[in-house]
Amino acid sequence: MANHASEHDHDPGTHESRIVVSRLIDASAGDIFNLLTNPAQHRQFDGSGFLRSEDRSFRISKVGDVFTMNMEGDHMGGEYQTENHVTAYEDNKMVGWKTAPAGTEPPGWEWLWELEAQGSDATEVTLTYDWSKVTDKELLKKVSFPLVSKDQLEHSLGLLAGAVVKS
Template sequence: MDDTKVTVERLIPASTADIFDVLSNPQRHLELDGSGFIRSDQGAQRIKAVGDVFTMNMEGDHMGGEYQTDNHVTGYAENALLAWQTAPAGTQPPGWEWVWELAAQGPDSTLVRHTYDWSKVTDKDLLAKVKFPLVTEAQLEDTLVKLDEAVSG
């Protein structure tokens, strides 16, 4: 961990295709959420390309209760990479990004690396208001445990 990102990784006994299938479906993100902020997807379609946007229903004290996010896909490589920047619904992303990297370790084993990166946040008012990281390393590790359960179950 450095002062602008948190990265966790886990070896999951599943193929990159099976893991990517879960990650690229925002309707499954609630079951993966180790932070407890996600409530549901808002009619989200499967992620298919950079530039896609999916909306999630969220809840957290840091936003005063219920809110929505628009997630702008910034990285996409089938069975290898998914990344998106999150913003309050209807606004442009202020710079934090979620990155998923998948590396096959055999036909049924994948090293999953999950990064929460806020290094591109430059708004000084936002940096003063929001205490980064909003999601802890332990919560990210819990997300990987939940992903493991989702693809194994």
Template sequence: MSDTTSITVERTIPASSKELFDILTNPHRHEDLDTSGFVRGIEHGDRLNEVGQVFTMNMNGDHMGGDYQTDNVVSALDDNRMVGWKTAPAGTKPPGWEWLWMLDSQGSDSTDVRLTYDWGDVDDQDLLEKVGFPLVTEDQLEESLGKLASVASGE
């Protein structure tokens, strides 16, 4: 489902919410979940364990002129239920877009996962035009859910 400033996708994944949370809070696994082609690997970052924590990713995209880095500030964290971060070009404050993963346990081996990409707080018109939101499509977000399922199953 999408509106003009966010896209949300959902899927039930045959894994525990704890297992999925462990994957999502490990920045070293984010490249495994990326379907945009932008993520090139982690520059630095520990397991996500508190709001305000920062991890830096190596990226590449024409919208930024090639190679660049992002600082990602943890904006939401609730054990086995939710993790989110706001992304910014490295060394800057987040300009208003966020990735939010919600996990709703359906038992010991099944979790409803909802992924939201929200750029509703971006108010810099030049940035909106430069980046061309949404930079990641609904199909790519759905593919990320598929990759999360594959990672969780050990594929």
């Protein structure tokens, strides 16, 4: 059953408050989904350079799960942790989460990975980075959205393609 509260579109490119990128990856949707739902593997396909490691996380299995990541970036003054609240989950089709600084509620940005099988050994992967629900004016002043560029998101898809081949 699909579970996702946010609206999104499938037009590739940059929009006012979201970036959408897609890539055909030569792997099954199941193999890709297996990587995406394992936070311990996320560093392999992090095109932003912020992710350092997962922190005592477990495989994502449903909407409502929360996983913690160790991060580093000048925008947060160095090392920090995020809690990622799963907002979308459908086996072999979709997984998404809203990210928040550890110990806080998500302030509104979301990552959504959508998988569309193209036969048994190829999958169209769409990655959406959406910050349209960020309403905190202080946060909007502090963080210059988008924090992750379209090029970095496309790099993530390239890294994911390489990671799924190795797994």
